[in-house]
Amino acid sequence: MKTKIAVFGCGWLGLPLAQSLQQKGYTINGSTTSKEKINLLKDSGIHPFLVDLNDTNFITNLDLFLNDVEILIINIPPRMKTGDATNYYQKMKLVHQCAKAAGVDKVIFVSSTSVYGNINGDVTEKTTPKPATNAAKQLLDIEQLFLNDNSLRATIIRFGGLIGNGRHPIHHLVKKDVVANGNHPINLIDITDCISVITLIIEKNYWNEIFNAVYPFYPTKEEYYTQTAKNKGLKPPLFTSNKNESGKKVLSYNLVSVKLFDFNTSV
Incomplete structure (x- = not known):
């Protein structure tokens, strides 16, 4: 019998991930905040x-969700329904405690x-993170919470901007006058x-x-989004540049150079 996996957060990424893992023969628990998705x-x-971080009895539901689970995949972004991210870390501390109490052995945290x-x-x-926003600071704190717990085996995935399945930043950017x-x-x-990256971690x-996880293609935002807008029949936004800053190029070193992972879907 294959491993029992809990996918915490069956949204844009979590649902197709859970479906893919289920098709590979894993037993999957999936959480949602929406009764309509059951x-x-x-x-x-x-x-x-049904597990909602904002619900008063979410710990009871979380305990049921984690029962007999070996691997927990946490895919909950730092956006609470109130629009206030300040309690995200505290909520994840409770998730961490519940996972330990339930005997969860392995955790993948989507950062x-x-x-x-x-x-x-x-x-x-190996670059030292320097988070600039409240949400990013909390993500880093949660990474450390799991990585520093020797009773769990935790792996962190730092995804770049997420696209695909109808989602693309260009739809947001074209609404701006200047980017x-x-x-x-x-x-x-x-x-x-x-x-593919999450599946690789589980199976290997x-x-x-x-792991950083970014497709190895790094044109400038102006080049890329201008061309993407044209390809989609949209009017490209205007871009300004800061010549004093080059911006960051996130390399997926551990995936590509160490694990020899091949990205398959271009951006």
Whole structure:
């Protein structure tokens, strides 16, 4: 019998991830905050659980969700329904405690390259993060919470900007009159590769590690988004550049150079 995996957060990435893992023969618990999604999860062969971080009794539901689970994939971004991210870390501390109490052995925490902040130049997993926003600071704190717990085997994935399956930053950018930092490189990854990276970690047992996950293609934002807008029949926004800053280029060193992972879906 294959491993039982809990996918905490069956949204844009979590749902197709859970479906993919289920199709590979894993037993999957999937969480959602939406009652309307329960049947969708059931129809995909996923055991559905209603777990809402903002609900007063979410710990009870979380305990049920984590019962007999070996691997927990945490895919909950630091955006609370109130629009206030300040309690995100506290909520994740409770998730951490519940996971330990439930006997969860391994954790994948989906983080973000935003933890590197406004660093200029090439960035690898060995680069010291310098988060510039409240949400990014909390992501880094949660990374450390799991990595420093020797009773768990935790791996962190720092994804770049997420695209695919109808999602692309260009739809947001074309609504702006001017977009700053047009000379900075893009750092994006398609959802298909996101799922491949998570699956690789599970199947190869890559635990207690940190992975940057960004497609190795780094044109400037102005070059890339101007062409993308034209390809989609949209009017490109105007870009300004800061010649004193080159922006960060996030390299997936551990994935590509160490694990020899091949990205399959271009951005």
